[in-house]
Amino acid sequence: MFKLNLKIALRNLWRNKGIAAINIGGLAIALAAFILVTLYFTYETSFDKENPNYENIYVVGITYPEFKTNYVAAPFAEAIRQNFPEVVSAGVIKDSAFELTIKKGKNTLFTKKILQVSYDAAKILNIQPANGLIKPAGETERLTYLSTESMKTLFPNKQDDEPEMVGFGASTSGISGVINGSIKNNLHSNFTFDGVSIGNELGKNDHYNMNDYTIYLQVKPATDVENLEQKITGLYRTELLKDKSEEKSIKEIKGISTFLDPLANQHLKPKAGNDAPYKILIAISVLGVLILVIACINFTNLSIAQAGKRAKEVGIKKVMGAYRFQLTKQFLVEILMQCLVAIILALIIAELALPRFNSLFQVHLSIWDTANGLFWKIPLILVLITFCAGIYPAIVLSGFKPSLVLKGNFSTSKQSYWLRNALLVFQFSMAVIFIIGLFIINSQLKYMRSEDLGFNVNQVVYVKNLTMFNNPAKFGSIDFEPVRQKMLKVPGIKSATVATFIPGGQNGINSYAANGIKANIDFVNVEFDYFETLDIKLKEGRFFSNKFKTDTINSAIVNESAVAKYGIKNPIGKIIRGCDIDYKIVGVIKDFKTQGFENAIQPTIYTIKDPCGSFKTEILLKIEQNKMADVLATLKAQWPEINKLDGEDFRYVFLDELYGKLFKKQEQLESVFFTAAVLTIFIALLGLYAFAKYITNGRLKEIAVRKILGATDVQLLKLINSSFFYLVVVANIVSWPIAYVVTNMWLKTFAYRIDFPVLPFVTTTLITILLTIITVSIQAKKAVNANPVDALKYE
Known part of the structure; x- marks a missing residue:
């Protein structure tokens, strides 16, 4: 059988x-x-699922009235471990601030990410060097490991995993250290790196206003996480009150809470991200x-x-x-x-x-x-x-x-008729939704590419620099002005500046008070010509200038959002206080989209002097377009003399490329919708073609009789197309509300977006009707052109 x-x-x-x-x-x-x-x-x-403690690992975050963050003071990890028995272990991690150059003979390695990890964090996150996880001997000892890929770059012929002495920075820096071995870089993890520096404890003596670390907890199975969150919040508020460096009022502290975010959330949907x-x-x-x-x-x-x-x-x-x-x-x-x-x-x-x-x-x-x-x-x-x-x-x-x-x-039968038609309508409805989605995504991306950002990234070069510039100087940093003057002597360089952060990345956040209001806002520490280099527009007042000595002491420039945040009227000359300094506002700049289109422009303050800020390392150069190649070649040749601490390794990136990465995910979504739209319409048309063939073959005798009675080819094609035409129109009408809801939800994820368009709905309807008529007509034409005698000769 x-x-x-x-x-x-x-x-x-x-x-x-x-x-x-x-x-x-x-x-x-x-x-x-x-x-x-x-x-x-x-x-x-499935990121980090190889970790045996995957289900019991959490990130400690802080919720402020204005935002959430995963950056916490390092001493808080030990406080949590000591106070809560349900916490098995607590460790801290700190990302590297900038690229590091490592040299061994003629071989040079540029590391983009060196993780600083406490020994407890390495155990929690299953960060295992090739020769096993070893506990550092003392509080100050650091064991440094490079990824296997980095080791091959630096030691191409190395066969063992024994420690090696290397140089850091320029070949003339005289700074050396030990690489203790290799470590596998798991690309399927939230913790990717070029290298890892493992210490017994990190940030032990830091104050609670130094939120530079990420704390990871391993809790006991079946722990009541919500209850633990509440207890950690209480502990954090107590620690803030005890820490004399945290000048916060009791009311402010009550507005701060903590949260625990599972490791499983970190890759796709972190609470603070x-x-x-x-x-x-x-x-x-x-x-x-x-x-x-x-x-x-x-x-x-x-x-x-x-x-x-x-x-x-x-x-x-x-x-x-x-x-x-x-x-x-x-x-x-x-x-x-x-x-x-x-x-x-x-x-x-x-x-x-x-x-x-x-x-x-x-x-x-x-x-x-x-x-x-x-x-x-x-x-x-x-x-x-x-x-x-x-x-x-x-x-x-x-x-x-x-x-x-x-x-x-x-x-x-009616059963067969209605079922077939309902399925065809569903198919085309899905295709219509995808096509409408594609049009709207394309319109939003076109808007993002053409809309005025409020600043200009074209012809701006970001120099990857290792030297820390601060004025007045901090430990290990130098004054930027001599370096700036040397760069400006290169023909073709219009302006040069340095800052703590560049557009497209995250800014720092600190507490500032003005007009009787205290709030956490973004800060960027800059040097002269920062705004001129990026063509940022001035609304009122002035930019920083060498002509005013106070600009390097207590002057500040704020953006429009900061003025609105504090409700300041006539802001020029007003005081905004932060980091124990009364800054005088000398200028207000127009808002510009430093974080792209998905995030609203944040209130931001720009200062030259900021004891609480980070080191200024991000060099930005504005270069004449027709001299770009010559300028870069000259800088590469003269860099050891221009920036001695950085050395002979001149590296750069065009700022428009860095900023363009903010659009990457949406461009991926556009490609996916394009593929989906093509596939769905293709599959639907395949089905329509075969179905039209079946329906036409079933009406051969009817078509033959109509031709004998005088029907023209156009009339017959119109007859066969009419039923499919109505189905496609119904499919469009059914899909419009769904497409509107879905695409409108997507558009609302952008702080700056297009007005909801109507044209994609009309265009999609015309496209689907046209494709349907063409598809059905191709198949129907064979039946229309056939000799009626062939269909009726047996009747």
């Missing part, structure tokens, strides 16, 4: 090979997209599922459309004694065969598309990696799509009544 059913299945597929190819091909394309999305979803949601990656992952996952659903609907629709061709077969088998269960099983096996072929094709397509996918999302996924779980997911997917795409057609086909199907009545 099995052999007979297999022959019947193969003959049916071969007899309808065109529609079978469309069915299998559409399903294969959708499955390939779904497999890629599954790989990406698995990768993004941007959850855009999580939203984009969900959007991509939903798109992948919908594409597969559309393909399954396409499969179901075409299977039902061909039901009439199998009606007599079913009727005869039932008359011969076949049970409905046997027939259902037969049709499901036929569908399983098609789905199996589709999955094989899908794996081939996914493998071919994977390099482009990896490049787009900057990941290293592989279909054949056992860690992704595809070896058990593929069979599960096969069973699910066989059931989803095949169960209804199988039940319908096996449920025919012999007395009716032998007359061929099912193909014209």
